[in-house]
Each structure stands twice: as C-alpha cells, then as structure tokens.
Amino acid sequence: MRILRVELVRCLHRRLLWILAFAAVIGCLLTLVLTLVNVKDTDPINLVDLWPPRDQGDPVLLIAITIAILGALVFGSSMVGAEWKSGTVPTLLTWESRRVRVAVTKIAAPAIVAAVLALVLEALFAASLLPVIVSKGSTAGTDSKFWRALSGGTLRGSAVIAMAGALGALIALVARTTSAATGIAFLYLNLVEGFLRGFVKSSRSWLLTDNAVVFLTGHRLEHGQVGHSTLQAGLTLAAYTIGLTALATSVFRRRDL
Amino acid sequence: MASIIEVEGLAKEYRNWRGRRSVAVEYLDLTVPEGGVFGFLGPNGSGKTTTIRCLLGLVRPTKGRCRILGVDSSRTLADVLPRIGSVVETPMMFPTQSGRTNLRLLGMTQGIGPSAVTDALERVGLADRADDLAKNYSLGMRQRLGIAAALLRDPALLILDEPANGLDPAGIREIRELIRALGAEGRTVFISSHILSEVQQMCDRVAILTRGRCVASGTVREVLSGREPTRLTVRLDDLAAGAATLMAAGFFVENRGDALSVAAAPADAARVTEVLGREGLWLSELRADDVSLEDVFLELTGDPTP
Numbered sequence: 001m002r003i004l005r006v007e008l009v010r011c012l013h014r015r016l017l018w019i020l021a022f023a024a025v026i027g028c029l030l031t032l033v034l035t036l037v038n039v040k041d042t043d044p045i046n047l048v049d050l051w052p053p054r055d056q057g058d059p060v061l062l063i064a065i066t067i068a069i070l071g072a073l074v075f076g077s078s079m080v081g082a083e084w085k086s087g088t089v090p091t092l093l094t095w096e097s098r099r100v101r102v103a104v105t106k107i108a109a110p111a112i113v114a115a116v117l118a119l120v121l122e123a124l125f126a127a128s129l130l131p132v133i134v135s136k137g138s139t140a141g142t143d144s145k146f147w148r149a150l151s152g153g154t155l156r157g158s159a160v161i162a163m164a165g166a167l168g169a170l171i172a173l174v175a176r177t178t179s180a181a182t183g184i185a186f187l188y189l190n191l192v193e194g195f196l197r198g199f200v201k202s203s204r205s206w207l208l209t210d211n212a213v214v215f216l217t218g219h220r221l222e223h224g225q226v227g228h229s230t231l232q233a234g235l236t237l238a239a240y241t242i243g244l245t246a247l248a249t250s251v252f253r254r255r256d257l
Numbered sequence: 258m259a260s261i262i263e264v265e266g267l268a269k270e271y272r273n274w275r276g277r278r279s280v281a282v283e284y285l286d287l288t289v290p291e292g293g294v295f296g297f298l299g300p301n302g303s304g305k306t307t308t309i310r311c312l313l314g315l316v317r318p319t320k321g322r323c324r325i326l327g328v329d330s331s332r333t334l335a336d337v338l339p340r341i342g343s344v345v346e347t348p349m350m351f352p353t354q355s356g357r358t359n360l361r362l363l364g365m366t367q368g369i370g371p372s373a374v375t376d377a378l379e380r381v382g383l384a385d386r387a388d389d390l391a392k393n394y395s396l397g398m399r400q401r402l403g404i405a406a407a408l409l410r411d412p413a414l415l416i417l418d419e420p421a422n423g424l425d426p427a428g429i430r431e432i433r434e435l436i437r438a439l440g441a442e443g444r445t446v447f448i449s450s451h452i453l454s455e456v457q458q459m460c461d462r463v464a465i466l467t468r469g470r471c472v473a474s475g476t477v478r479e480v481l482s483g484r485e486p487t488r489l490t491v492r493l494d495d496l497a498a499g500a501a502t503l504m505a506a507g508f509f510v511e512n513r514g515d516a517l518s519v520a521a522a523p524a525d526a527a528r529v530t531e532v533l534g535r536e537g538l539w540l541s542e543l544r545a546d547d548v549s550l551e552d553v554f555l556e557l558t559g560d561p562t563p
C-alpha cells in the first residue's frame with residue numbers, strides 16, 4: 001500500500017494532470033457559454049438528456065466521457081513514460097525490488113487518479129449544463145429510472161476512463177516513452193480496430209472500442225453487431241485490462257535496467 | 258571476516274537485435290568483507306556498473322550468482338533491500354520536484370519520515386538547496402542527493418557507483434570524508450570510482466576489474482606490495498639541463514618544477530647517476546617514487562583511462 005500511496009502522490013504532482021484538468025474546466029465553461037448562446041427554446045436541453053434511459057436518445061455526458069478517455073490514455077502513458085525518461089524507474093527498484101508490485105502500482109495509480117478525476121469532471125460538465133437546463137429546458141422525466149441510468153452511466157464512464165489510464169501506463173511500461181505509448185495506442189485503436197471492424201465483422205465482439213461503446217451506452221450507438229451485453233462487454237474490457245497488465249508486468253519483470 | 262557481498266562466476270552478456278553478443282562481465286569472482294570501505298576499480302566498460310546492477314537485481318546475470326547480505330540477489334533481494342543504500346551511475350530523480358520531495362517520496366515507500374530526510378540532506382551538505390527543483394541541481398548536487406537517498410535507510414551496506422562524479426575538488430574531499438566516516442561507523446561502503454588517488458586514500462580494500470574479470474583484490478597494501486616502483490624522482494640544480502641530458506640518453510622525463518620525474522625502475526638509478534655525472538650535473542636527491550594504486554591499475558589493465 002505504501003508504494004501505491006507514493007505513486008498516487010506522484011500522479012498528483014504531475015503537471016500534465018493539472019493541465020488536462022484545467023483544459024477540462026475550460027471546456028466546461030465553453031460548453032456553458034455555447035449552450036447558453038446556441039440552444040433554442042424549440043430544441044431545449046433537458047436534465048434527462050444527460051443520460052436518458054435506454055432507447056430514449058444519446059447521453060450528452062458521453063461527449064465529456066469520450067474526451068476524458070483520450071485524456072486518461074495520454075495521462076497514463078505520460079506518467080510512466082516520464083519515469084523512463086527521467087531514469088527514476090531503476091532508482092525506485094533499488095527501494096522496492098519486487099517488480100510485479102512496482103509494475104502493478106504504476107499501472108493502477110494513473111487509473112485510480114483518472115477515475116476519480118473523471119467523476120469530478122463529469123459532475124462539473126453536468127453542472128455546466130444546468131443553467132441552460134434551468135433557463136431553457138426542464139427537469140421533467142427525472143424519475144428513479146433516470147437517476148439509476150445517470151449514476152450507472154457515470155460509473156461505467158469512470159471505469160472506462162480508468163481502463164484507458166491503465167492501458168496508457170502499461171503500454172508505456174513496455175514501450176518506455178510517452179510518445180511511443182500514445183502512438184501505439186492510437187494506431188491500434190484507429191487503424192487495427194478500424195480495419196478489423198471494416199473487414200472482419202466477426203471480430204467486433206472482441207474489439208476494445210466496440211466493447212467500450214457497448215459497455216458505456218448499453219447498445220445505444222448502433223452497435224447491434226456486437227453480440228455482447230453491457231455486462232459481457234464490461235467483463236471483456238476487464239479481461240483485456242488484466243491480461244495486458246499481466247503481459248506488461250511480465251515484460252517489465254524480465255527486463256534488464 | 259564475514260562476507261557482505263559474494264559474487265561467484267558472474268557472467269553477463271548482452272545481445273543486440275542482430276544477435277551480436279557483447280560480454281559485460283565474464284566469470285567474475287569477488288568477495289567483499291563486512292565493514293570498511295571497498296574500492297571497485299576498472300577501466301570504462303570493464304563491467305563495474307553491470308556487476309553493481311546485478312547485485313541490486315536490476316540486471317539478470319547470464320551465469321553465476323550474487324549474494325548480498327547473505328541472500329541471493331536474483332531471488333530474495335527484497336528481504337535485505339531496506340539495509341542497502343545505493344547510487345547507480347548518475348542518481349536519477351524527478352526533475353520537476355524538489356530534492357526534499359524526491360527523498361520524501363522514496364522514503365514513503367519504506368515508511369521513512371521527513372526528519373530522516375532532513376538529516377540525510379544535512380549530512381551531504383544539501384540542506385540549503387533542498388527545496389530547489391531537482392532539475393536546477395548541478396551534477397555534483399545530484400550526486401549528493403543520490404547519496405542522501407542512499408543514507409535515508411540508515412543502511413548497513415552502501416553501494417556507490419562513481420560517487421565523486423561531477424564534484425569539484427572541495428566536494429570530492431567532503432564526500433571522501435563522508436565515505437570514510439560511514440566506513441568507520443561500522444557500515445560497509447562499496448564504491449566504484451575513477452579517481453584512483455581518492456580510492457587509495459579512503460579504501461581499506463580494493464578489487465581491480467578488467468574485461469569483466471577480477472585481476473587483483475585485497476587490502477590496498479596487499480595489492481601494492483610486490484610491485485616495483487616505475488618512476489624515480491631526481492633533484493638537481495639545473496633541471497632543464499638534467500632533463501635534456503636524460504632524454505638524450507633515452508629516458509622519458511617529466512619536469513615537475515622542483516624535480517624531475519624519470520620513468521625508470523630503481524635498478525636504473527645507477528645509470529641515471531652516471532649519465533648526469535658524465536655531463537657534470539650533480540644530484541642532490543635520487544629516490545624511487547612510492548608505488549601508487551594508479552601504477553598498479555595501469556600495469557594490470559593496460560588502460561590509461563580508469
């Protein structure tokens with residue numbers, strides 16, 4: 001636990017985290033201004049639009065979650081990539097030689113920080129829409145079903161954001177640089193998964209992005225081809241994260257430093 | 258005397274992506290007794306740092322084994338790591354955090370509090386600059402910070418790889434005194450160093466490594482004993498004339514200002530006297546220089562760059 005605490009403190013000391021958080025706050029303020037200016041009385045934003053119950057439209061909050069996923073990926077890569085760059089990984093290993101423990105905490109810490117920060121930013125994003133909702137929209141339809149959908153969606157969003165942070169960190173643990181890690185992640189998610197999605201239809205149930213969309217939205221975004229339920233998609237994502245963490249840890253454990 | 262480090266048949270080879278093999282350490286045997294300061298010497302690329310990395314579990318040996326504080330460093334190092342302080346090459350810290358924060362974060366991994374951090378910073382003379390960002394530290398200050406980190410755990414064994422790297426003469430002297438003091442406290446200090454005169458002054462025992470093998474080891478006196486001096490100090494009134502005469506006779510001579518240093522064995526002393534006397538140059542002093550660790554090092558390694 002001590003080493004996890006240290007890694008969490010290191011995460012909080014990382015300037016990029018606060019730059020991303022600051023950018024997110026600016027984004028929320030921009031959202032506030034743009035919605036106030038652009039939303040018409042004929043097409044208002046209602047509170048229920050944040051996360052409408054199943055089959056009643058796309059959740060507005062998903063915009064913030066998607067951006068936060070990308071931010072978490074970069075943050076996770078940067079956390080570990082910067083350690084390789086500054087050469088502090090061997091220094092830490094002269095203090096804690098159990099490499100599995102070191103690797104797992106290095107992957108877990110950015111994931112935890114990203115998840116917690118994501119919850120705060122999701123709340124901030126929702127709060128930035130409140131003035132528009134109050135002035136031009138309504139709070140109609142905010143029954144228990146809505147609150148359940150909103151809280152479930154928010155938590156699932158944070159889980160996917162945490163997973164993105166972990167993926168960034170574990171790729172950087174192997175690739176040793178931030179740029180290589182983010183490059184590998186984006187190439188894989190865009191090119192490899194894009195190719196598979198387009199040409200090998202049967203692979204869709206196993207793609208990270210498709211499962212993430214299913215897990216987040218519960219089959220809302222025309223992903224009927226993904227044969228997984230929300231729970232199955234979540235388990236698939238968890239299995240990928242655990243499997244890739246084990247792989248990265250194994251490489252890290254054997255590496256000469 | 259109990260051994261604190263035992264290296265048996267250690268070998269480490271690296272392969273590049275083409276499969277080309279390079280040997281860093283080749284069947285190294287080394288024993289470091291408990292207590293005192295142990296110097297680990299060798300030319301660049303002789304395998305010193307690789308050996309230290311193997312000892313600290315950072316590198317997996319290809320063959321052989323390393324035991325440190327009685328445990329196999331590739332298996333149960335974690336059991337003894339809290340009793341080992343180390344600096345490997347240039348100490349690496351987080352550049353955007355202060356020296357103090359860097360040490361506090363390292364200390365937190367072992368439950369070490371802020372007062373130990375302050376003590377360690379004071380001990381290495383870095384207390385005044387402890388709150389500056391590490392990226393603003395000079396190389397010498399980073400070395401001190403690394404040594405402070407190594408001292409945080411109040412270690413029984415200190416492993417310092419080139420601790421005087423980047424330090425100015427005053428800093429080298431301070432670190433030498435610190436290392437001596439640490440050795441005198443009953444700790445074992447294992448240092449690799451390029452500065453042979455410093456090693457000779459502060460080490461009780463040394464080992465000399467060349468091409469991945471240990472070619473000499475023992476107390477400094479043991480390593481120096483049996484070696485014949487290779488230089489003579491010649492003092493006379495007219496140094497310039499003396500130097501010219503000796504060089505004309507085939508000697509390599511260095512004019513040190515107050516005396517000549519002649520590259521010659523004690524057995525050549527009679528010939529030096531004869532050559533100078535023939536030209537009417539009379540000696541006021543002729544003596545063989547003491548054998549230094551540097552002479553032995555150069556003789557054993559054949560390398561002018563330790």
